[in-house]
Amino acid sequence: LVTPSTVDINEVKRLALDYEVNLRYFPDGEIGLSLDETTDNDDLDVLLDIFATAAGNQAAFTDNEDFTSIVSLDESLLRNEPFLQAPVFKQHRSETAMMRYIKSLERKDISLTHSMIPLGSCTMKLNAASEMLAAGLDGLAGVHPYAPSEQVEGSITLMKATEALLCQVTGFDRCSLQPNSGAAGEYAGLRVIKAYFADKGMEQRNTVLIPASAHGTNPASAAQAGFDIVTVACDESGNVDLSDWTAKATENADKLAGCMITYPSTHGIFETTIRTMCAIIHENGGLVYMDGANMNAQVGITSPAFIGADVCHLNLQKTFAMPHGGGGPGMGPICCRKALAPYLPGHPFGGNARNAVSSAPYGYAMLVPISYGYLRMLGPDGLRACTEVAILNANYLAEKLNPYYPVLYRGEQGRVGHEVILDCRGFKAAGITETDNSKRLMDYGFHAPTLSFPVHGTLMVEPTESENLAELDRFIEAMISIYHEIKAIENGQADKTDNVLTQAPHPEYALMADDWSHAYPRTVAAYPLPWVAANKFQVPVARVDNAFGDRNLVCCLS
Template identity: 55%
Template structure:
């Protein structure tokens, strides 16, 4: 007798994403005193907002089915040969970088390197990036990347405003030769700050006085290479600072901005091995003079020493981080593009100076051959000097040329009705040049490639040829074989702790599983090789993807519309407040400029409000960390007719579902304001409650937190905003979208190429899976809080003693009793193989822990056991069994070199490095001891160490 086979139809992905299995989940529920996840979440979620979730999503799909579905979407994108340029270029991502960095979880699941001892590998890669930028731009100091070229230009504008001697000027000159998307973002950023952006042709600018700064493009967007030396001197004579947006590949051949007087250089590192990706993510760069380093936006990697005197890297001058400066911030940026900057830096390491120059020369040579051939065909090339871009005067034939080009699978740049543009790149071949000539075919003229190749020389202006050497440091001259590069990348990754090795329990940062099936589509050509300004008919797959993703996010949040453009959480905040600002203006209430922000808020909130032209008024919190509703009410009344918005994080930054959230929203609405609910903690709400349904008007979402896009070592991030219907007309615009004004970043869909990650996550989890993820995130956090509350005070909890998705341990009493600080606990955790929780935020001297739903009970217990053992060591200090100064916590972390050297400590080597027996099976060895922050800030070195120091090491 044959038995029928039972077909397995369950979605296996949900169980693979969520860490605890059924038995472990029940054990944790029993430990907490609940019989089900529903009972637990019912006790955590306030009654006033229960039932507000509108998560009407379909059931989750299996990994195979979801991949098949997104492949069908991807295949609706058409891959043409792109010669559009405009700051975006085809490039080859070297295979060893693709496999060993971009597709390697050791690199893409790492967190921002705030803990330098466990981040030496990615810090070295970023230091390489900074050195690359400094070398190519001719300016002595560079940051560790910004979000994209357009936002970097906006940062340069406000940078010039702060530092210019023309303190009373509100005028900023921007060359009409800049990329159009850059000018659009400049205008958006300038308007709330009262800055007048004057766009014009610098060659027709008779008077350079009265500006605080200027932005020039080099080479120009249309391809020209202008000699800016005299112009820069004129701006300087008028006390204006000059920023230059420069192409990095061109700078291998051209005199760098720093050598012709520029104060700032900005641009994109995209063409150094980073796929087009329909516009992002790409690493921008920012370099400047050494005297301006303390005013430079973004992160800066510098060189310090550890407690043994060994050289060690760290993020320098961390007080420059904008979330610390709050409303005094000069920018709200707290995200870099680390993963992409590291790809670009390794592209330079792999090719070396000779390789980069060869790529640049070959690209330029092909452009010169193309230009000569076009001239022979009777086409007027507007440029006398150029690098890789030509503008052709095509007159009445322009539209026909575009049609012919597309019929041949080619995209040219649509300059205007009378001209087309062509930009070549490292992927261009002889056959491509010949195919371009065919578009302009002239029966009476025969153009022979090889003949022109033998005749044509450089078309670069001789006075601007680069004379200075580039990339002389050994790191750019050693790893040119695949074997060497592969081992270098492995050696760097081995120095670090990422999610592939350990739980990263950072509160408010949501370091969860970035599943391999979610990551796979990112490197598909159909997503990676599409130009952001390709005709809409070629990007139907992306349009379908973004439409579906917007609908999914609306379902998750209860909002009516979503914009995917903001390419970081900070930019989502900014776009949200701009929408509120524009809404008030549309109603004749432009005077509304007061933004109420609770004292517990993340620091980007007040920084963003300041950037959006609002005045910040801080409201108090009570002893339990909740918003003081009476203080909020009083300030709403006080500022009634000027009230623009409230920015509030929910669940609170303290990790609690505030019961009065509906009342809080009602107070703001009653006084004419709008409610911005920060979505940083959305991981506790998806499927359980929806901000768009309980009072929010706008929220940004961190797709790199709640929705599984990896942190990448400190970027990429994606921060879309959801809004209620009345704010939808004020979402970010773009020249490529229906609404043309109000762009907040360069590309219409921001970091488009990583949106498939979130689409895959939501598609595989489905509505039930997403709800379960939120419930297990709450379960895991409460399990940790309950296990550790006997050893450390839990600072905040709801009225029922439960927390949301994170909990805060108060370490401050231990400082008084033992002299052990929160820093000591954090560094000691490294000896146990853990990244520290979030330190001293939102309360100084505390640790904020967020386990996420992806961590298993075994890993939660491993972390709890480490924290309990650390408490026992602190108790030994309190009781005098360990010395107050010479103890494992004060000296943590301990390196292998220290272990085998002369041992002078009162405690044993075994206690130092194997405080728990389980560590003998799987031990992480930090490459350096505790890094000296003060030394690093006083002795800042922000480029690769000298060749001599490198050789000595």
């Protein structure tokens, strides 16, 4: 709305506050407001009274007006084509019907309510109910991101307390909650580095070193932030090649902005040279960005600041127990040393929008109470215990499964970090791939591990601290059982093309069909181990064509 020159904007603000109404006031004197389907005539009357009174007029209230005479849309703005025509929009016309429809969809999804989700580098830990409750409190969830700061002192206190806790965890001095995902956190952290060097008059420092083993988002974020990328090789043990790291840091010393490094590495091991690597970057004038994807193996036993990093991001939906799912919402806060604090993302509408990476100053602020609850309820000792058990669980899986699936990488002490990479390449002689292994795991009631990342032909498993010994043993038993199913193919006891792995998963409709043409019994397909029957997750669909799905944006089902 354009404020007439005869109207005092401060009078509008005063009247609006008297009515407990927040409007958006732009620097040029214009006023913004939003109306939706929840806005009723009483709300409109309040707005009319505010604006009329500020202009020295008497408000004409809605009961006395014919809306169609004063509100109209140009025909060019009217929709001509039909919309929401799919049957699903017309089938569920009661709360009962909608509830059952939603439940039918839920039954098709495996989740932590069924079994462990062993996705490596994803940290699929428990989202405790006690943490989740606070996210629904109206005083937190109902706050508009542009609400005046004096109206949300409680929320801001919570944000600042969470920032302080994350600084304690990382060893850094300042934190920004603004980035809306881990990838956004990477980008924000790199923008901080770029702004730092620009402010120092060293714009030529525009090169970052990234190990070949890095998460794919690392080079993508660096490119998005405008950096030149130099890839550093890894050795046969999965460690960053220190000689190559040193050589490339030295070669690019005059233009080195820094590096992106993950700790523990993406290969799931604690690299003993990490502090040396960070020191080399500093010696050549650069700054160290640490990817916090694997922070669940650090909390309480080390920190990004201790290893020598200058800035890092944290995945609240991983390490700090905020839910995953559906591509969001997420949070990727960044923490940094004091020298970089002036370059953290600014308030997008607060007069200092420098380096802002979100349209709201605290990102998905309503999610912060979840991680705050996690941090406060566990405390320092509990957080350390989580890290220790996560590492213990990963090493337990590594030792139990190594005779069947060789552990690809280990640290100098022969141990892994919080996740383990299992080599499946030896099964190719039987015509079995890591994909077959993962699809067969569905029949045992488990979500697939991470496939072929960071090494092709492998499975990466991260159990987290949330899984107890009984669940770990069930997963181990399932993996060993699949190993023996593979051996049966190698030994000629099972057909090379028609077997429980290449035909997996086996959905209920196929298991119950009158026609069963496979060379193995239905019971072997459906209940490969005795305990599977007790809590069977019925896979909703048979094997999909992965290659077709990857190459076609829309998969048409007929």
